[in-house]
Amino acid sequence: MSMVFQEPGLLSGTQPIRTLRGSLWKVIRGQPSATIGAFILGSFIVLALLAPWVAPYGLHEQVGPVYGHPSWSHPLGLDDGGVDMVTLLMWGARISLVVGFAATFVSIVIGGTVGLLSGYLGGKTDSVLMRITDYFLAIPDVPLMIVVAAIWGPSLTHIIIVIGVLLWTGTARVVRAQVKSIRERVYVKRARSLGAGNVRIVVRHVLPQIAPLLIANTVLTIAVAIFDETALAFLGLGDPSRISLGKVIENAFQRTAITSGAWWAIVPPGAAVALLILSCSMIGRAMEDALNPRLKAAHLSARSFRLRPLVGRGKDAV
Amino acid sequence: MRGADYVIKRTAFAVITVFVALTLNFALFRLAPGSAITNLSRVPHATPETKLALKKQFGLDKSKGEQYVIYLQQLARGNLGISFENSQPVSSNLRVALSNTLPMVALGTIIAIVFGTLTGVIAAWRRGTGTEHLTVSTALGFYAMPTHWLALMLVILFAGIFPSGGMTDDFLIDPSWFTHVKDVAYHMTLPALTLALVLFGEYTLIVRSAMLETLGEDYILTARAKGLKPRTIVRKHALRNALLPITTLIALSLGYIVAGSILVETVFSWPGIGRAVYQAVLQRDYPMLQGAFLVLTLSVVFFNLLADLLYFRLDPRITS
Numbered sequence: 353m354s355m356v357f358q359e360p361g362l363l364s365g366t367q368p369i370r371t372l373r374g375s376l377w378k379v380i381r382g383q384p385s386a387t388i389g390a391f392i393l394g395s396f397i398v399l400a401l402l403a404p405w406v407a408p409y410g411l412h413e414q415v416g417p418v419y420g421h422p423s424w425s426h427p428l429g430l431d432d433g434g435v436d437m438v439t440l441l442m443w444g445a446r447i448s449l450v451v452g453f454a455a456t457f458v459s460i461v462i463g464g465t466v467g468l469l470s471g472y473l474g475g476k477t478d479s480v481l482m483r484i485t486d487y488f489l490a491i492p493d494v495p496l497m498i499v500v501a502a503i504w505g506p507s508l509t510h511i512i513i514v515i516g517v518l519l520w521t522g523t524a525r526v527v528r529a530q531v532k533s534i535r536e537r538v539y540v541k542r543a544r545s546l547g548a549g550n551v552r553i554v555v556r557h558v559l560p561q562i563a564p565l566l567i568a569n570t571v572l573t574i575a576v577a578i579f580d581e582t583a584l585a586f587l588g589l590g591d592p593s594r595i596s597l598g599k600v601i602e603n604a605f606q607r608t609a610i611t612s613g614a615w616w617a618i619v620p621p622g623a624a625v626a627l628l629i630l631s632c633s634m635i636g637r638a639m640e641d642a643l644n645p646r647l648k649a650a651h652l653s654a655r656s657f658r659l660r661p662l663v664g665r666g667k668d669a670v
Numbered sequence: 671m672r673g674a675d676y677v678i679k680r681t682a683f684a685v686i687t688v689f690v691a692l693t694l695n696f697a698l699f700r701l702a703p704g705s706a707i708t709n710l711s712r713v714p715h716a717t718p719e720t721k722l723a724l725k726k727q728f729g730l731d732k733s734k735g736e737q738y739v740i741y742l743q744q745l746a747r748g749n750l751g752i753s754f755e756n757s758q759p760v761s762s763n764l765r766v767a768l769s770n771t772l773p774m775v776a777l778g779t780i781i782a783i784v785f786g787t788l789t790g791v792i793a794a795w796r797r798g799t800g801t802e803h804l805t806v807s808t809a810l811g812f813y814a815m816p817t818h819w820l821a822l823m824l825v826i827l828f829a830g831i832f833p834s835g836g837m838t839d840d841f842l843i844d845p846s847w848f849t850h851v852k853d854v855a856y857h858m859t860l861p862a863l864t865l866a867l868v869l870f871g872e873y874t875l876i877v878r879s880a881m882l883e884t885l886g887e888d889y890i891l892t893a894r895a896k897g898l899k900p901r902t903i904v905r906k907h908a909l910r911n912a913l914l915p916i917t918t919l920i921a922l923s924l925g926y927i928v929a930g931s932i933l934v935e936t937v938f939s940w941p942g943i944g945r946a947v948y949q950a951v952l953q954r955d956y957p958m959l960q961g962a963f964l965v966l967t968l969s970v971v972f973f974n975l976l977a978d979l980l981y982f983r984l985d986p987r988i989t990s
Contacts, residue, residue: 487686489922490684490687491694491925491970491971492925492928492970494925494926494928495947495963495966500698502951503698579816582816582818583932586818586936588952601819601822605822610829615826618822618826622815622819625815625816626816627814629814629815629816630810633813637810
């Protein structure tokens with residue numbers, strides 16, 4: 353690989369993370385944005401899970417006029433079929449989250465395996481696998497998703513597979529860089545000289561070390577997967593029988609919500625997607641930042657510059 | 671010459687990637703439901719002669735291996751088949767679409783790079799202050815919004831002020847060159863702004879991370895110890911070095927620009943390559959979809975190569 357990438361967050365060799373739970377907890381506590389993100393994502397998951405019980409109306413139930421205005425009984429109004437928007441959003445978030453999580457699972461399994469094999473085995477395996485990764489990286493994934501989805505036909509499973517199979521490159525790179533550095537650590541060499549096999553080394557020593565970064569990567573991938581589902585649905589490639597948040601936006605766009613002035617049919621679903629992506633990004637980025645030792649030393653940040661004021665206004669001035 | 675190796679290696683990689691893309695393109699569309707003959711020659715209202723000509727041109731009755739060779743030969747001549755939608759050659763459709771897309775995407779991207787770099791640098795410089803929190807949250811906000819939804823929000827907000835669809839005013843008959851440019855620029859405002867806002871979020875975050883990493887380097891401490899002005903340190907020491915990862919990451923975001931342009935052009939009915947993809951998907955216009963996918967892939971590979979070479983110019987440490 354001759355192109356230089358800034359591998360996010362190579363763990364520093366001096367401070368191995370003791371336990372997975374401890375490190376995660378420390379990160380989440382130390383970064384307020386991670387807490388906020390976890391809270392938003394958590395609320396979405398709870399609402400989506402409980403949709404069949406707490407959704408105020410039926411998903412296909414016409415409860416009022418087409419594009420009915422927001423009212424006390426329908427705080428976000430009605431869609432083009434007279435269906436309650438709050439109900440639609442809850443069910444839509446459910447499908448969006450299913451696609452996000454399932455596609456990410458596919459992508460993490462592929463990316464993790466490729467990265468692990470590549471970094472751990474090195475040599476020929478590494479160069480072949482990384483070459484393949486490079487090709488996947490060079491081909492723009494959304495157009496490829498569109499083409500595959502268009503040819504394969506719309507269904508939820510197809511969409512999950514298409515997104516998952518095209519998102520793993522980032523994970524493979526991150527995992528490979530980590531595994532490569534961990535493989536050379538003294539304790540891994542000691543374990544090997546004590547007779548530990550490859551499987552044991554990977555499971556006991558390598559995986560726990562890469563877990564925090566892998567989780568950060570997983571959370572960020574969920575955000576991308578949800579975005580991709582929304583994009584595919586918008587282009588008419590979503591599963592027509594399942595209502596996802598992307599599908600709700602598409603319906604509103606196709607059925608002229610804008611010209612009808614029905615902003616309530618189009619603003620909330622997009623805002624929900626944005627919140628979902630935002631919460632995943634906040635968690636993932638906060639974790640990556642916390643795990644990146646290169647960000648700890650800031651020789652020139654506003655806070656460390658107390659010699660002369662940079663900008664003299666408000667409490668931000670230093 | 672320094673690093674001739676590097677240039678050759680990167681160029682070779684780009685060429686091989688193009689072949690991978692071509693092969694993928696061939697394989698994907700031969701896997702499409704229905705036979706290749708019906709998929710490539712299913713041009714509506716086509717005369718039997720056209721069908722026969724297509725069948726002959728692409729060797730649709732021959733074996734898959736022969737078809738692949740013929741496909742490459744036809745491609746070298748710029749023959750991508752005939753669009754189902756308007757019965758025109760795909761290549762001429764694509765040429766028009768591409769010339770419509772480029773100015774809009776270029777405008778949006780340049781705005782995003784300029785403002786993204788600026789705010790990214792400020793965010794890193796003023797780390798831990800309210801300014802940073804504000805910049806980062808704004809950037810994350812734009813980054814998180816689905817592109818097409820942001821486009822629709824702009825339509826709702828600016829309906830009536832800026833045109834929300836198309837590229838030209840149909841009622842301008844035979845406009846002068848200047849009027850035409852003004853008209854297109856007017857129509858371009860919202861699509862370019864959408865793309866710029868989404869990319870702005872992404873670039874701010876990229877530049878901030880890259881700057882934070884360089885600001886942690888020892889030479890920044892040295893520069894401070896020498897008593898240089900913070901402004902000088904940021905401009906000449908930190909940003910210069912941070913430009914390296916920034917170049918790479920912006921190049922990698924090209925795939926995203928492509929995805930963004932598909933969504934933006936769909937919302938604003940901008941007659942470019944992205945809308946061509948959308949139309950082709952709707953109509954299951956396989957020759958058009960195949961051609962558009964190829965053009966998008968080739969442009970991403972080309973700009974990636976350009977970024978690699980630029981990187982080589984920027985970083986004197988690269989020798990092989």
